[in-house]
Amino acid sequence: xWQRSVINEAGLRAQPWWNIExxxxxxxxxxxxxxxxxxxxxxxxxxxEEVGFLNSSNxxxxxxxLYSNGKRDSYNCHMTPKLCDLIAEFVSAAKCRRGETRILYxxxxxxxxxxxxxxxxxxxxxLPLKLSSGSLRVRIAQETKELQEEKVAVINDSFxxxxxxxxxxxxxxxxxxxxxxxx
Numbered sequence: 001x002w003q004r005s006v007i008n009e010a011g012l013r014a015q016p017w018w019n020i021e022x023x024x025x026x027x028x029x030x031x032x033x034x035x036x037x038x039x040x041x042x043x044x045x046x047x048x049e050e051v052g053f054l055n056s057s058n059x060x061x062x063x064x065x066l067y068s069n070g071k072r073d074s075y076n077c078h079m080t081p082k083l084c085d086l087i088a089e090f091v092s093a094a095k096c097r098r099g100e101t102r103i104l105y106x107x108x109x110x111x112x113x114x115x116x117x118x119x120x121x122x123x124x125x126x127l128p129l130k131l132s133s134g135s136l137r138v139r140i141a142q143e144t145k146e147l148q149e150e151k152v153a154v155i156n157d158s159f160x161x162x163x164x165x166x167x168x169x170x171x172x173x174x175x176x177x178x179x180x181x182x183x
Contacts (some may be wrong), residue, residue, distance in 0.1 A: 024181035099177025117157030
């Protein structure tokens, strides 16, 4: 009922929320959390807080793409080399042909309606980098959690999900999609 993706691999553990210890990439995730200050520093060099990301390769002012379908975004990675090198060390993400690694620049009020990711073959790490006294809540299946700044939450986005952000300023969210550990 809650898991309705269209590209499915049989036999994979199916749970909406994941403990970091069960992902098979705990050390990579912990390194992302440890490097939050470096990540923010690099992003602020390419971010105008009024406009959004400057000179992004995809011309989208609210998304900074780093990897897509296992390929590095050479322009954006040239602009944020330390961040891209950090993701390159996260091999399960950098080589994930069914996922992306990107930064979202969240508006002060955001609601992403219910939707389902395309596949059960990946998991998604969510790392709020800046919430500006805001609240970022994510519902996966029947459970809603409030995410904490600088702490990764891992979800299986093949389950129905919904997102809300309310802040006095725009927020920054790192999304890292990586291969399901049962593959």
